[in-house]
Amino acid sequence: MADTATTHTTGLHEWEEDVLQRYPEEGGHVFRDYAAEVRPSVKEFYRLNHSNQTLDFVLSMKAKYEPRNMREMGVWEAMEYLNTLVDDSDPDTDCTQIEHLMQTSESIRKDGHPRWMILTGLLHDLGKILCLFGEPQWAVVGDTFPVGCKYSDKVVWPEFFPLNPDYTKPELQTENGIYQPGCGLDNVHMSYGHDEYLYHVVKDYLPLSALYMIRYHSFYAWHREGEYGHLLNDQDRENLKWVKLFNGYDLYSKVDVRPDVQGLRPYYEELIAEFFPPVIRW
């Protein structure tokens, strides 16, 4: 199932740089006037994201992708498939999708974390193949947030939420909205993206802590800002530490030396085979 075609996008990489600007490694909070310095393309990205991620949109994406009828392929094959995505805004000195995945997994490995977590680093962004299925970037990347209830003003660019049709539906704008207090994140619909998609692809194969890392790694309003406490259950509170631990590797593992992808391949093929069958449904 080798794909030779290349899909071009603009801005995937810009979104990741923007997250780093908001959460720099030292200290953890924006120290400058973020809004004044953000790139117009990033602002436009969030305008589209916040305008279009309605509860109905999320439900339609779940109906489309949860049956996992798009492809059948192995995990390594999915990594190579993702690598056909070329980010036009990404200067060629920056790393490819596979390189970002391996930098994340290699830094987790160096710190002596368990094998399931190394594998999680390797996998965590594979959901971005949604771009290759023709989905717009605002439905694939960007910070995620609960839909169907009041938006936290700690979600990036909250000033765009009034553009969302759900904003004018009072039943979707109370503190709990369509949810019960303490219902747990598993019962909350998050804005759709690569996190939620990949969670459903891998949920039968990895431990719960790994699934939290995958499903909520872009939910910055929770894991960095501490918002939405009223929706959490005990399981969410217990697993927050894993999501936080993972976020450090996701954001700060970029190093100047590129990983030797082919040299590391045998190690990772073995690791993948420890948890996954040769082919899974995407």
Ligand SMILES: [Fe+2]
């Ligand atoms: Fe990601």
Ligand SMILES: [Fe+2]
């Ligand atoms: Fe990532």
